[in-house]
Amino acid sequence: MRVAVIGAGVIGLSTAQCIYERYHSAVSSLSIEVYADRFTPQTTSDGAAGLWQPYLYDNGNTLETKWNKETFDYLLGFLNSPDSIKMGIFLQSGYNLCSDPAPDPSFRDIVLGFRQLAKRELDLFPGYSHGWFNTALMIEGKSYLPWLMNWLKQRGVKFYQRKVSSFQELADSGVEVIINCTGVRSGELQPDPELKPGRGQIIKVSAPWLKHFILTHNFKKGVYNSPYIIPGSRHVTVGGVFQLGNWSEQNSTADHKKIWEEACSLEPSLKHARVMEDWSGLRPVRSRVRLEREMMQFGPVIHNYGHGGYGLTIHWGCALEAARLFGEIIDALKEPCLSDLKEH
Amino acid sequence: IQVTQVVAVVGAGVVGLSTAVVIAEALPHCSVTVLADRFTPNTTSDGAAGILFASQFPGEQRRWFKRTFDHLLLIASSPEAGVAGVFLSSGWQIFREVPPEKKPYWSDCVLSFGTMTDAELKRFPQYKFGQAFTTIKCECPSYLPWLQKRLEKAGGIMIHEKVTDLAELGLRYDVIVNCSGLGSRELLGDEDVHPVRGQVLRVHAPWLQHFVRVADGHTYIYPGAGGVTLGGTRQAADSQAIFERCRRLEPSLGSARPLGEWVGLRPGRRNPRVERGHVRVHGRRVPVVHNYGHGGWGITLSWGTALDALDLVRQCLNERPPEARL
Numbered sequence: 271m272r273v274a275v276i277g278a279g280v281i282g283l284s285t286a287q288c289i290y291e292r293y294h295s296a297v298s299s300l301s302i303e304v305y306a307d308r309f310t311p312q313t314t315s316d317g318a319a320g321l322w323q324p325y326l327y328d329n330g331n332t333l334e335t336k337w338n339k340e341t342f343d344y345l346l347g348f349l350n351s352p353d354s355i356k357m358g359i360f361l362q363s364g365y366n367l368c369s370d371p372a373p374d375p376s377f378r379d380i381v382l383g384f385r386q387l388a389k390r391e392l393d394l395f396p397g398y399s400h401g402w403f404n405t406a407l408m409i410e411g412k413s414y415l416p417w418l419m420n421w422l423k424q425r426g427v428k429f430y431q432r433k434v435s436s437f438q439e440l441a442d443s444g445v446e447v448i449i450n451c452t453g454v455r456s457g458e459l460q461p462d463p464e465l466k467p468g469r470g471q472i473i474k475v476s477a478p479w480l481k482h483f484i485l486t487h488n489f490k491k492g493v494y495n496s497p498y499i500i501p502g503s504r505h506v507t508v509g510g511v512f513q514l515g516n517w518s519e520q521n522s523t524a525d526h527k528k529i530w531e532e533a534c535s536l537e538p539s540l541k542h543a544r545v546m547e548d549w550s551g552l553r554p555v556r557s558r559v560r561l562e563r564e565m566m567q568f569g570p571v572i573h574n575y576g577h578g579g580y581g582l583t584i585h586w587g588c589a590l591e592a593a594r595l596f597g598e599i600i601d602a603l604k605e606p607c608l609s610d611l612k613e614h
Numbered sequence: 615i616q617v618t619q620v621v622a623v624v625g626a627g628v629v630g631l632s633t634a635v636v637i638a639e640a641l642p643h644c645s646v647t648v649l650a651d652r653f654t655p656n657t658t659s660d661g662a663a664g665i666l667f668a669s670q671f672p673g674e675q676r677r678w679f680k681r682t683f684d685h686l687l688l689i690a691s692s693p694e695a696g697v698a699g700v701f702l703s704s705g706w707q708i709f710r711e712v713p714p715e716k717k718p719y720w721s722d723c724v725l726s727f728g729t730m731t732d733a734e735l736k737r738f739p740q741y742k743f744g745q746a747f748t749t750i751k752c753e754c755p756s757y758l759p760w761l762q763k764r765l766e767k768a769g770g771i772m773i774h775e776k777v778t779d780l781a782e783l784g785l786r787y788d789v790i791v792n793c794s795g796l797g798s799r800e801l802l803g804d805e806d807v808h809p810v811r812g813q814v815l816r817v818h819a820p821w822l823q824h825f826v827r828v829a830d831g832h833t834y835i836y837p838g839a840g841g842v843t844l845g846g847t848r849q850a851a852d853s854q855a856i857f858e859r860c861r862r863l864e865p866s867l868g869s870a871r872p873l874g875e876w877v878g879l880r881p882g883r884r885n886p887r888v889e890r891g892h893v894r895v896h897g898r899r900v901p902v903v904h905n906y907g908h909g910g911w912g913i914t915l916s917w918g919t920a921l922d923a924l925d926l927v928r929q930c931l932n933e934r935p936p937e938a939r940l
Contacts, residue, residue, distance in 0.1 A: 349737065355869040360821040363704045382734050383746055391725055391748075394691045403726055403748075405734070408821075479701040479839040481823045503821040539695035 271300050273596075274440045276459070277451030278306035278429070280315040280411060280585045281574055283418035285449055288589035289596050290425055297600060304422070305440070307433040310415035314453055315581060317551040319472065319500035319507035320358065320410040321483055322583045325493055326366075326375040331558055337587020339380045344586045345407050358413025360503065363405040364483030365391070367398035372487070374402070381406045395536065398486065406483075409582045410502055434459070441568035447599055448571045449592065454554035456575045462560070465576055468553035469516035470494060471525045472509040473533075477543035480506050484536060494553075494579055497532040505546055508533045512579070514555060521548040553579045561588055563595045570599045619644045619931055622787040624777045624801075625906070626650035628659035628754055628913050630793035631761040632920040633905055637791070638768035640924055644931075645769065647787070651776035654758035658795060659912055661814065661876040663836035663843035664752040665703060665825055668720035669911040671885040678886075678918030680723045685917040686750045699756025699839060704748040705825030706730060708741040708863075713829065716743075724749045738863065741828075749825075752913050753838055777801065780893045784900035789930050790893065791903045791923060795881040798906045804887070807907055809879035814845040815853050819870035826863050831910075833859045841873050883907030886915060888922045890930065901930035 275286045286302050294300050310316050322342055328335045348354050349361065365387065366375070378384050382405040392398060419429070434440060437448050437459060452459060454467050480501045488496040494512035501507075510532055511525050526548055534540045556576030563572045574592045577584055621644050623634040630648060638646040654660055666686065668679045689700040702725075721727040730744030738744070762772065777783055780801065783790050792798060799807040819842045827834040833856075836843040844860040844867075853875055861867040886907045892899040905923040908915050 350865045352865065352868055354866050355821060360823070360866065362823050383728070383731060385726070385728060388726060394687075405824075477696060478820070479696045479699070481701065481703060481837065501823065538691070538693040539701070541693040542696045 271297055271447070272445045273300065273302050273447045273449065274445040275302065275304045275449040275451060276306065276434050276440075277453055277575075278304055278309045278415075278419075279313040279451065279453055280415065280581050281453065281577060281588065282306065282449070282451035283415060283422065284585045284589040285451055285574055285592045286422055286427060287418060288586075288593040289449070290422070290427065292593050293596065293600065294425070302422070302427045303430060303445070304427060305430045305432060305434050307431065309429070309431060310419065311412055313411070313415065314551045314553070315411035315415060317472065317549045318411055318582055319502060319509070320408045320582055321362065321500050322407040322409055323485070324377050324580050324583050325578075326372070326487060328376040334559060334584060335376050337584045337591065338377065338580070340587035340590060341584055342380050342407065345409055353417070356413060357417045358408070358410030358503070360408050361405055362408045362483055362501070363403065365395070365401055365403055365485070367395050367401040367484065367486045369398055369486075369488050371400045372489070395484075408502060411582060412504075414582075437566060437571055438568060446569055447596065448569070449596075450571055450573045451575060453575055453577075454552040456554070456573075462556075465554060465556050466515055467517050468494070468555035468578060469511065469513040469518060469550065470509060470553055470579070471511045471521060471529065471548060471550045472507050473526060473529055473548050474505040474546040475508055475540065475543040476546060477501070477506045477540060479539065480537070486510075486536060497529065497536045499533055499537050499540075506543070508540070512553070517552065519550050519552065521550050554581070559584065559588060561591055563599060572596060572599070619788045620786070621646050621789045621791060621927065622783050623648045623791045623793055624650065624783070625793035625795055625797065626653045626758075626772065627657040627793065627795055628758065628916045629795065629905055629908060629919065631758055631765065632916040633791055633793050633923045634770055635761050635765050635768065636917070636920040636924045637927055638765055638770040641928070641931075642769075646765070646771075648765065648770065648772045649775045649777050649783075650772075651774070653772065653774065654762070655755050657754070657758065658878045658880065659754040659758060661812070661878040662754060662913055663814065663834070663838065663845070664699075664754060664757070664913050665836045666724075666750045666752065666914045667827070668718065668723070669909070669914065673885055674888070674922070675915065676719050676723070678915040678922070679720055681918035681921055682914060682916055683723050683750060686752055690750055694760070696839070697756065698760040699753035701751055701839070702748055703751040703825055703837070704746070704823075705827070706734070706744050706746050707827045707829055708735075708738050708744040709829040710741055712743040721747070751836065751838060753840075754913065756839075780902060781895050784893050784895035784898075787900070789901050789903065789927055791905060791927060793905045795906050795908075795912070796879055798881070798904075806883050808882045810882035810909060811847065811877065812845065812880055812910065813847045813853065813856065813875065813877045814843050815856055815875050816841040816843055816873040817867065817870035818842075818873055819867060821866065822864065828863070833863065835860050835864055835867075842870065880910045881907055881912070882909045886919055888919050888926070890926050901934070903927050903930065
């Protein structure tokens with residue numbers, strides 16, 4: 271059975287992995303192919319800082335909170351394995367700061383060591399009156415994606431670098447199940463008015479004395495539009511831009527200036543950091559993740575896109591669900607059709 | 615007219631430089647000269663990981679620790695953090711058995727001290743109890759040059775000279791401040807001072823963001839700006855053994871790249887000696903302020919003991935009018 275995954279960001283690759291793991295022995299001659307126009311290190315997942323953290327509140331979307339938790343627990347399990355660094359997984363603690371009092375975030379019980387910030391700590395961040403400290407995980411795309419690709423290649427998964435223009439095109443070539451992990455450009459394969467780009471820009475700097483993430487939240491400005499500083503294994507990511515509807519992947523000088531000024535206000539020692547380069551990316555923003563199967567005239571498609579700024583954070587829970595949906599498709603194919611029975 | 619008093623500070627490690635800076639900045643009518651045979655990066659302080667972690671001395675240590683912590687916290691939250699090598703460090707201290715005292719005296723001096731949750735302890739299966747907190751890392755290869763600049767700005771000077779005779783120094787200076795660390799054993803004949811050997815490895819493992827310290831002090835992992843320091847010992851030990859103990863706590867160290875080793879001698883003493891003394895010079899008594907014997911807590915207690923030494927220097931200066939030196 272030929273299965274095609276479109277998209278080679280964290281969603282596409284992890285979904286391919288999850289389906290392979292669960293079905294390669296159950297499904298005879300399962301062959302998985304990955305199609306994408308961009309591979310690591312050119313994907314959106316590669317540019318993200320890699321901090322595991324969902325948006326502060328899930329607004330009742332408990333399914334996504336469940337997928338976030340599944341991902342956290344899954345990644346945590348790799349911490350003591352010899353592969354953890356190859357995968358780009360390590361612990362990191364830090365600060366979430368709010369300008370006004372706010373209820374505890376949805377991820378409070380998922381992360382480690384969650385607690386309220388004491389006054390003495392808040393004094394370190396003038397302008398922020400409330401906040402939390404916790405230990406979370408980093409999952410760096412620049413390591414994780416190559417690790418995933420290697421894992422898949424070793425198991426015979428084939429990769430094709432090209433832009434797929436339609437689901438039909440793949441179906442015509444003999445693909446039986448399509449997994450659509452096309453992120454922000456999913457609308458090109460099937461229009462989706464709910465999907466919009468959430469443009470982000472980040473500055474990579476060298477500041478190796480910084481060991482904590484610092485995320486600020488300004489409820490008037492909205493998510494990610496307020497400064498954040500996330501140290502990584504190779505550099506520190508400095509950001510704070512979220513422009514809904516902006517498709518530009520070019521770095522903007524105006525955005526750089528705004529990010530830099532606000533970040534230096536937050537962390538004065540950045541004054542002596544060495545600026546390396548800027549990067550811009552498009553978060554695939556949607557009111558909720560689209561994770562469902564759709565029967566099209568040429569066959570089944572599983573959609574798995576729209577993970578906003580939390581793709582790395584939620585990827586494994588979604589991969590598990592996508593694999594479950596794949597299982598439903600396999601089961602449906604095995605069941606004899608009821609109408610067939612009736613006719614006989 | 616105010617006559618300038620000349621103060622000699624013996625020793626240019628973290629205690630000597632901190633004391634010199636404190637005096638030079640507080641007493642503008644004093645001219646401070648630091649004399650030492652070794653300057654950064656060749657002092658004992660330079661090899662220390664520099665994680666502020668409180669001692670177990672009797673007496674003044676809480677005040678010394680708190681004052682040092684608060685002073686360094688100001689630097690850590692300033693634009694100078696990266697330049698001075700002073701920054702926040704979070705992590706865990708773990709115990710094989712539940713300790714009788716779960717909240718030590720220094721728990722309110724550091725930031726956000728708390729007991730580790732079961733989920734946090736899971737990573738360390740052989741340990742039954744742990745403390746999580748945020749402290750400060752103060753890296754002397756950066757901090758000492760930063761202190762030196764601060765000393766020069768306050769009018770202080772530094773001289774490369776091995777001091778072997780305090781009486782000789784008393785000919786040239788009004789007050790002597792002795793921060794000679796292990797050197798006090800020979801310089802003063804203080805047999806209470808004894809070398810406590812420390813050996814550390816440094817590795818490149820930039821994904822490590824947290825310190826891990828086993829409560830007995832024999833094993834620790836301290837990530838810094840230029841590398842991760844692995845230790846430790848109180849006596850001779852094989853560096854492979856240090857690495858293995860640390861790797862058992864933090865398996866990802868298997869992917870670390872070695873950077874080097876360092877061996878130093880801590881100026882061990884039952885407690886730091888911060889008190890007045892004197893030396894006889896041609897019938898005169900030249901006051902001496904002692905500030906040495908900080909063991910493995912030189913950085914941790916540096917600013918607090920320097921402030922106490924300043925008070926003693928003030929006392930000395932107030933008691934004696936300056937005399938002409940001929």
